[in-house]
Amino acid sequence: MIRLGHRVSARFVVALSLLALPSFAGAEAEPPRPPPGPDAWLHDLVRDVRKKIDAAIVARPPKLNPPKQVAVHWKLAKLGSLDLGSPLVTLTGADLDGDGKGELYAVTARDVIAIGVRGKKLEELGRVAFVGDAALPMPRDVVGSATVDGGVLVASVSTFTRSLRVAWKGKTLTATVGEPGFLMCPGEVAQLAPGRNYFGDATTGHYGARCRSGLVEPDGRAIRVRAQLTLGNHLEISVERCVAGNLGCQPATKHDYPAAGIAFEIADVDRDGKPELIYTGAGAPGDPDLIKVVSLGDDEKKHAKLRKSFTAGGVAGVAVSDLDGDGVGDVVAAVRIVGATRVDMWRLE
Secondary structure, eight states: OOOTTSOOOHHHHHHHHHHHSOOOTTSOOOOOOOOOOHHHHHHHHHHHHHHHHHHHHHHSOOOOOOOOOOOOOOOEEEEEEEEOSSOEEEEEEEOOSOSSSOEEEEEESSEEEEEEEETTEEEEEEEEEOOSOBOSSOOSSOOEEEEEETTEEEEEETTBSEEEEEEEETTEEEEEEEEESEEEETTEEEOBOTTSSSBSOTTTOEEEEEEEEEEEOTTSOEEEEEEEEETTSOEEEEEEEOSBTTBTOEEEEEEEEOSOOSOEEEEOSSOSSSOEEEEEOOOOTTSOEEEEEEETTSOHHHHOSEEEEESSSEEEEEEEEOTTSSSSOEEEEEEEOTTOSEEEEEEEO
């Protein structure tokens, strides 16, 4: 601002006047900049919020709760046998009814069957049937998935076009028709290659994936694990280390286990802070099968916690569920002869 009473040179006044005038004719005028759009404002807002959250985490790091190790002998014991009415496709475990005791959920070509332990006996608790249009073309090998997402089991099978959302209402197992596709992990849906028994294409395809959160390292730091079975029968496993809960997870380590079959699971059964990989062999259907347990990062051939062969039947499913409600997850392997509807359940104790 020019104050009155101060002497100003004539040249300075002329210069200010020229700056205020429009550009001379023939000179290229710089186009006005467009005002920032709403997306830019939102981007800045998200960035600022993330900075504040990160700063709060650094200033007040979460209290870590290291796991308390429990004794697991890693021995197989026969749990029982059931006739499912149709060959087993896949198996998973969860406590969907919230009674403190976990259940097993068997997916066949026709049904989803809830199985529990009552006393010392294995029992069917309920079943719901897949409905809707049959899938075309149908792969030669029946393929299925079973993933728990938000207290609901989302199950899919290659014989039907749509998934089932399975839950309990009181003491009744219920289901509603879901979306097409196979839920591999929460938020991750895969589609089968037309007429094939794998997902994706022949170059980047896979036979299935499982993701597990709620795991912690020996110091209590949260981790997430994802395992995917490649078309070459390798289990590719990626581990993410998380800042607080599942907030701010970053890639940490990767592992690769060859000669793996379609049945596999990840869990920290003995709670030593090193999750176990429970997986089967890569033999052809009808060949003798085996189940292996190894801590992630360990060599299966040198440091396997369990290596058990099955000469009569193959392992069609592996699941972890706290069947007796003692707070420790039970590893269950479902063994059946190819095409048979009857399965033998074996528990790792």
